[in-house]
Amino acid sequence: MTFLLLSVFAYVPNVQVERLGRGCLVSLGVPARKTLRFLLQTAVTFRWTNGNGESRQGEGRSRDVSEHGAFVFAPSCPPVGASLVLKIDLEGIPDEIGLLPVEVEGEVLRVEQCPAERGMLTSGFAVQY
Numbered sequence: 001m002t003f004l005l006l007s008v009f010a011y012v013p014n015v016q017v018e019r020l021g022r023g024c025l026v027s028l029g030v031p032a033r034k035t036l037r038f039l040l041q042t043a044v045t046f047r048w049t050n051g052n053g054e055s056r057q058g059e060g061r062s063r064d065v066s067e068h069g070a071f072v073f074a075p076s077c078p079p080v081g082a083s084l085v086l087k088i089d090l091e092g093i094p095d096e097i098g099l100l101p102v103e104v105e106g107e108v109l110r111v112e113q114c115p116a117e118r119g120m121l122t123s124g125f126a127v128q129y
Contacts, residue, residue, distance in 0.1 A: 035066040042091070044072050046127075048084035048108075060124065062088060069106065073124040082108045086127055104129040 040062050047057040060074030065088065078084055083105065090100045106129030114122040 035068050037064040037066045039063070040065045040088075040090075043089045044070075044074075045087045046072065046074075046078065046084050048078045048082045050079075050082075063124065069109070069126060069128040071124055071126050073122070075123065077111045077113075077123060077125040078108050080108050080111055084108065084127065086129065 042062055044060050044062050045057065046060070047055060050056050056078065058074050058076050058078070060072045063071040063073055070086065070088070072086070084107070085103060085105055087101050087103045090102055091098075106127040109126045109128050111125045112123060
């Protein structure tokens with residue numbers, strides 16, 4: 001039973017587990033986030049207007065999404081503070097529905113530029129909507 005208890009707490013943010021003798025003391029901290037993030041890796045397209053008023057667009061893949069934001073891996077990212085339209089292609093349930101596009105407006109909170117590793121997308125941006 002202890003194993004199950006500890007494996008559940010492994011998914012709760014800010015959990016500290018301390019071993020005291022033969023038992024465990026579990027201390028729950030205050031969650032760092034107000035909403036749950038869900039791992040979702042699917043196609044994403046986005047568009048924004050740059051500082052010169054030119055319309056720009058890009059493609060990437062989501063890393064995770066929540067009801068208030070997402071992180072998108074992309075080779076080319078909009079700048080921090082940019083307002084954008086993000087389209088996430090969700091797979092239909094059941095499969096007969098096909099792709100279900102969800103379109104939201106948001107703002108870029110941060111951009112992470114990392115060197116590519118073996119052809120993988122490692123750069124990306126966080127967007128709040």
